Amino acid sequence: MQNQNFTTTLLVDQSPEDVFNAINNVRGWWSEEIEGSTDKLNDEFTYHYKDVHISKMKLVEVIPNEKVVWLVMDNHFNFTKDKSEWKGNKIIFEITEKDDKTQLQFTQLGLVTEYECYDICRDAWSNYIKNSLRSLITTGKGQPNAKESDFNEQLLQQHNK
Numbered sequence: 001m002q003n004q005n006f007t008t009t010l011l012v013d014q015s016p017e018d019v020f021n022a023i024n025n026v027r028g029w030w031s032e033e034i035e036g037s038t039d040k041l042n043d044e045f046t047y048h049y050k051d052v053h054i055s056k057m058k059l060v061e062v063i064p065n066e067k068v069v070w071l072v073m074d075n076h077f078n079f080t081k082d083k084s085e086w087k088g089n090k091i092i093f094e095i096t097e098k099d100d101k102t103q104l105q106f107t108q109l110g111l112v113t114e115y116e117c118y119d120i121c122r123d124a125w126s127n128y129i130k131n132s133l134r135s136l137i138t139t140g141k142g143q144p145n146a147k148e149s150d151f152n153e154q155l156l157q158q159h160n161k
Contacts, residue, residue, distance in 0.1 A: 006111040006122050008129050009103060012137050016065040016095045016102050022137040023068050023093045023104075029133040029142035044073070049145055052078050055086065068093040080116040104129075104137075 012019065022029065024039035026047075036045030041062045048054040054076045061069035075086035089110035096103045106129045111121055136142030 004112050005107050005109045006118075006125060007105060007107045008126055009105045010130055010134050011098065011101045011103050012134065013101055014137050016097060019095050019102050019104050019137055020065045020068070022133060022142075023095075025136065025142075027144060029136040029144055030128055031145040032147040033145060050148065057091070060090070066095050077117055079120075082116065085115045085117050086111070086121075104133075 026038040026045065027034045031047055031049065033048050034045050037043040038045050038059070039062075041059055043059045044056065046054070046056050054074075055072060056074040057070040058073050059068065060071045061067060070091040072086045072089045072091065074084075075089075076083050077085060086108075089108055092105075092107040092109060094105045094107070096105070106125065108121070108125065111118065111125075115121070132142040132144060
């Protein structure tokens with residue numbers, strides 16, 4: 001049976017605490033367009049990228065220096081027939097010590113190859129995790145999507161009506 005989710009892994013010299021703190025700094029590696037808190041159990045936040053992707057997440061598991069799990073409460077893509085792909089998925093960050101390094105395993109439970117967005121989402125997550133988040137962990141600076149000003153405010157207001 002085929003794996004029913006997307007996973008990618010990285011290994012860094014930094015501590016599990018450094019990795020955990022970087023994961024929770026979502027604005028530092030995913031997008032500066034995050035509304036809400038991103039670091040405590042039951043926190044909810046909204047992510048959006050132009051009018052292409054809007055997502056609402058809830059932190060449903062937070063074990064300091066070991067694990068963070070987001071539940072995708074709502075999601076909208078403007079480029080797929082099924083606009084709600086991802087809804088109900090879990091995004092899991094698992095931190096373990098391996099030899100003298102820290103391993104981060106990222107999994108989107110439910111991101112299946114049958115999804116219309118699979119290739120785009122796989123490539124995007126691979127970039128965010130292996131490049132932006134890795135950079136935030138190792139240098140203190142990631143490459144998140146930049147803030148986009150008034151356009152996004154209007155978009156969020158329309159989506160939240």
